[in-house]
Amino acid sequence: MNRTRFAPSPTGPLHLGHAFAALTAARLADPGQFLLRIEDIDRTRCRPEYEALIAEDLHWLGLDWPLPVMRQSERLPAYQAALDRLAALGLIYPCRCRRADIRAALSAPQEGAAPIGPDGPVYPGTCRPRRMVEAGLDDAIRLNAARALEHLGLDEIAFLDENIAPGLPHRLSAQDFIAGVGDVVLARRGMGTSYHLSVVLDDAAQGITLVTRGKDLIDSTWIHVILQKLLHLPTPRYHHHRLIRDAQGKRLAKRDDARALKLFRDEGVPAAQIRRELGF
Ligand code: GLU
Numbered sequence: 356m357n358r359t360r361f362a363p364s365p366t367g368p369l370h371l372g373h374a375f376a377a378l379t380a381a382r383l384a385d386p387g388q389f390l391l392r393i394e395d396i397d398r399t400r401c402r403p404e405y406e407a408l409i410a411e412d413l414h415w416l417g418l419d420w421p422l423p424v425m426r427q428s429e430r431l432p433a434y435q436a437a438l439d440r441l442a443a444l445g446l447i448y449p450c451r452c453r454r455a456d457i458r459a460a461l462s463a464p465q466e467g468a469a470p471i472g473p474d475g476p477v478y479p480g481t482c483r484p485r486r487m488v489e490a491g492l493d494d495a496i497r498l499n500a501a502r503a504l505e506h507l508g509l510d511e512i513a514f515l516d517e518n519i520a521p522g523l524p525h526r527l528s529a530q531d532f533i534a535g536v537g538d539v540v541l542a543r544r545g546m547g548t549s550y551h552l553s554v555v556l557d558d559a560a561q562g563i564t565l566v567t568r569g570k571d572l573i574d575s576t577w578i579h580v581i582l583q584k585l586l587h588l589p590t591p592r593y594h595h596h597r598l599i600r601d602a603q604g605k606r607l608a609k610r611d612d613a614r615a616l617k618l619f620r621d622e623g624v625p626a627a628q629i630r631r632e633l634g635f
Contacts, residue, residue, distance in 0.1 A: 356387035357565040361413070362554070365396040365405035368615035369412045371633065372569070372599040372606065378635045379596050381418050390561055391420040391556045396548055396603075397427045397621040412616040416509060416624050425561060427553050434548035436554055437586055438496060438541065442487045446506060448583065449490035450482040452496045473574040477537035496542035498581075504529040507584050512577050517565070518594045519573070527577050539578050551578045559588040567594040571606070599633070 361377040363369060369377075381389040391413065395401040415422075441447045452460070460479040461469040469476040483499060490496070512532060513524040527535075541552045560564055573595045583590045598606045601614070619629060 356504050357384050358388045358390065358561070358563050359565050359567050360390040360392050360558070360561060360563050360579040361418075362392040362394050362568075363409055364397065364400070364558075365402060365409060366397070366400040367405060368408055368617050370599075370614040370616060371629070372614075374412070374416055374616055374629060375599045375633045376569060376596065377413055377418060378416065378630065378633060379594070382635065383565055383567055383594060387564075389418065389420055390563070391424050392557060392561065393424055393426045393428075394550070394553070395426060396546055396550075396553055398428065398546075407475075412620070413497055415616070415620055416630065417626060425557060426469060427548075427557065429561075430553065430557065431547050432625070433551055433556055433560065434542070437552060438548075439520040441541070441585060443508060444585070446503045447487065447496050448483060448485050448498050448499060448538075449487060449494035450478075450485070450538075451491065452478075452481050452495050461541070463634075472539070473572075473578065474539055477535065478539075480538060483538065493544060495540045497538040497543045498578075499542050500533050500536065500538050500581075502568055503581055503585060504532065507581070507583075509584070512580050512589060514576055514580050514593055516573070516595055517595045519570070525573075532577055532581070536574070536577055541582075551575060551582065555579050555586070555588065557585040558591060559583070559586075563591050565592045567596060570595045571598060581591070 359380040359382045363373055381482070391409075393406055393409070395406070420465060438447065457476065460481055461476055471477070478497065482497070483550060509529055511526050511528045513526045515522075515524055519525075539551060540549050543549050580590055600606050616629070
């Protein structure tokens with residue numbers, strides 16, 4: 356019996372890609388439990404009207420979920436408690452670099468071409484010597500990746516994906532994580548958390564046993580597994596699914612409003628037709 360979740364951010368209307376993600380999560384939960392979670396930590400981009408639309412669209416598709424729905428904006432104390440634990444272990448540090456500082460540091464001739472991790476260019480470590488007592492309100496908080504892996508005594512990170520390679524763990528060496536992912540941001544400036552920290556804590560708090568989400572997030576999973584181990588949380592199983600693309604082969608984004616489920620609904624397209632087209 357699986358417990359799965361669909362975790363959209365209310366920053367725009369849901370489109371066909373979201374429908375595929377939600378239907379996948381619900382199907383893989385059967386006969387277990389399918390949950391909805393609202394990922395609304397970025398208060399500048401989230402809108403209540405989009406949150407209302409999420410529920411309408413999902414009900415239209417025939418989905419249902421238990422209430423109340425978990426909302427990340429209500430979980431800041433849990434995120435802070437986790438940061439406090441990581442700080443006590445000496446595994447995080449405050450970072451005052453802006454994007455332009457990072458670009459400038461990475462373009463220094465001695466640096467060579469910076470590898471691109473799941474969150475962009477790997478952080479060059481400018482603020483790594485800083486300590487948490489120096490943290491300013493305007494700082495981001497980063498994981499010290501090398502120290503975290505040393506603390507865990509891990510030579511490699513592994514997780515299971517049931518869709519991409521059933522039974523065969525995905526593996527990444529600690530060295531490759533440090534070089535290719537690096538000191539990721541765990542709390543964004545002025546936000547108190549990040550996608551990575553919140554998703555790990557919330558999946559554990561909701562007892563999610565199978566995390567289903569798009570393949571575009573598979574490289575974030577290394578980060579999540581490390582955080583789970585540091586915070587003594589279970590590592591769920593994963594199912595990274597294909598992405599729905601438009602006729603040109605481009606993956607759908609929130610701004611592709613032409614594919615918004617609401618538009619299909621308003622045009623009187625039956626939900627059954629959308630489900631069929633998506634293979635459900
Ligand atoms: N809020 C994320 C998104 O909309 C969900 C990612 C996840 O399922 O882990 O892409």
